[in-house]
Amino acid sequence: MMIMNYFVVLFFCTWMVFNSGKVTGAQISSNAMNNCEIYDPTADQWTVIASMTTERIHHTATLLNSGKVLVCGSGGYTGYIATCEIYDPSTEKWEAAASMTTPRGFHTATLLGSGQVLVTGGTNSNFNGDLKTCEIYDPSTNKWTPTTGMSGSRSGHTATVLNSGKILVTNDGATSEIYDPSTSQWSSPTSVGPAARYNSVATLLKSGEVLVAAGIQAAKYSPTCEIYNPSTNQWDIISSMTTGRSRHTSILLGSGKVLVAGGVGDADFLDSCELYDPSTGKWSVVTKMIAERADFTTTMLKSGKILATAGYGYTGYLDSSEIYDPSTGTWNPSARLSLTRASHTTTELYDPSTGKWSVVTKMIAERADFTTTMLKSGKILATAGYGYTGYLDSSEIYDPSTGTWNPSARLSLTRASHTTTMLNSGKVLVTGGEKIGS
Incomplete structure (x- = not known):
């Protein structure tokens, strides 16, 4: 599923x-909608199904273990709501579900190993701030149960499922926190977590650790980096990158090293790249990209090479692409797209x-x-x-x-x-x- x-x-x-x-x-x-449809590829046909009971936008849709879809919350110019509903593909109908205890939009909804759904944070109904409240939905009982709130309010954040089944929540400028489904409690790492930062990247390493690199801190481009170790429940400060940056990319290579490329820094758009080696805990500068670029994509090809494509640079939207070869540590030009678009x-x-x-x-x-x-x-x-x-x-x-x-x-x-x-x-x-x- x-x-x-x-x-x-x-x-x-x-x-x-x-x-x-x-x-x-x-x-x-804009405006929120409640209309829903099903597409059948075999018949090449759209079928109108019963509309949701509520118009929604900025909601979450979570595929449950049963194959049903849980839709929760909504946000819009008229406020935020707590209502939820479930779509059952076997009947092609929406079923009423219990409402969340708190209205919210821009929240996260994470399927836990137990089959329950953890909802965290978001923005509340009065547009007067982000939420720290959290709650759990149990499909077997159709009930929401408030759980311990996060220490920091946040919306538009990330929730990463660790190998242990615990949930690491970070970004949006607040300190990181960990939810343990076995105790239904939030905890903080035993050491100080990442300083409040925006536009950073978080990469899950092969070891199960999480690397958080660079971003904007205190209105400045930061080169600082930290690693969360689930086995010790600690954040460790590692060596900083050479260049502070945001709007960069980060990708895990086949070797287990992490390539961070491009972005924006004090010198405006960047072409510089750095490689993190988990075995040494150090960064090394590697060959620059051919073009300065931010807001671009990096994709691992089946060969293990990395394709960097398009983005935004000094001249505006880009049509260029280039390939990084981890075996040689070099970037080589690739064919241009036909146009910027x-x-x-x-x-x-x-x-x-x-x-x-x-x-x-x-x-x-x-x-x-x-x-x-x-x-x-x-x-x-x-x-x-x-x-x-x-x-x-x-x-x-x-x-x-x-x-x-x-x-x-x-x-x-x-x-x-x-x-x-x-x-x-x-x-x-x-x-x-x-x-x-x-």
């Missing part, structure tokens, strides 16, 4: 790695075996703020979004075997900024989003 969100939205781009090892990318440039129809495919980008068939419609979902067939479903004519109800499917886009069934309503969830049956559930007028 998994939620099929194989795409990364970063500076209005979507990127996806096919089973073949090729990478595809496409550029993407926004709200257009072109799609390009990167082939690691040749190091080239190739233009493939355009999408049928220009669209932004849409979703891309990998179907069980390996084809890609692009759904709704926003285009030149406004909100869209159209969908289309990309076939990697032919390199073409084909029209698919329309949704019953126009929408953008919605969610798509791949169900165990292979059907696709679309919920919420934005539309014009209501």
Whole structure:
């Protein structure tokens, strides 16, 4: 069971790695909804299902062990709500679920090993601050139970499931905290955690430790780094990076080392890169990227090399790409994308075996703020979004075997900024989003 969100939205781009090892990318440039639909790839048909009882945006959708989908909370200009509901694919209906004890949006909802769901933080109904409250949903009893609150209020944060099953919450400027499902208690590491920082990166190492690197601290670009060790429940300060930065990327290499690249620092856009070696606890400067870039993507190819693509630099949006070879420690230029882009129809495919980008068939419609979902067939479903004519109800499917886009069934309503969830049956559930007028 998994939620099929194989795409990364970063500076209005979507990127996806096919089973073949090729990478595809496409550029993407309110009001809450309660309408929902199911897409059946076999029949190439959208089916309208019962609407959610409540219009939602900035909510969470969590796939439960039963295969049902739990939707919680919402945020919008009229306030935040606590209501929840469950979609049952076997009946194709929404069921009422108990409301959370606290209204919230921009929260996290994490499936625990027990099958229960932990909800943390978020923003409250009165727009007057973030929350520290937390609660647990038990699908077997349909009840929410308040659990010990975090020591720091936060929203838009991260919740990382550790190998032990515990949950590490960090970012959003607050100190890190750990939730232990076995005791239903939050605790702090026994040593001082990361200083409050924004736009940092957190990387889970092969050892199960978590590396937090750089970011913005006290309105300055910070080079400081720390590691959380779950076995000792401690944060350890490690050597700082040479250059403070934010909006950078971090990726775990096959060797277990971590490559941090680019971003923005005191010298504006950066091309510098550094390598962290967990065996020594030290950073080393490696060859610079060919171009300064921030807000870009790094993707590990099947060869173990790293593809860095596009982003933003001194000249604006970038069309360049380059490849890092861990065996030589060098960057080499790769083929350029055909153009820099926004709200257009072109799609390009990167082939690691040749190091080239190739233009493939355009999408049928220009669209932004849409979703891309990998179907069980390996084809890609692009759904709704926003285009030149406004909100869209159209969908289309990309076939990697032919390199073409084909029209698919329309949704019953126009929408953008919605969610798509791949169900165990292979059907696709679309919920919420934005539309014009209501």
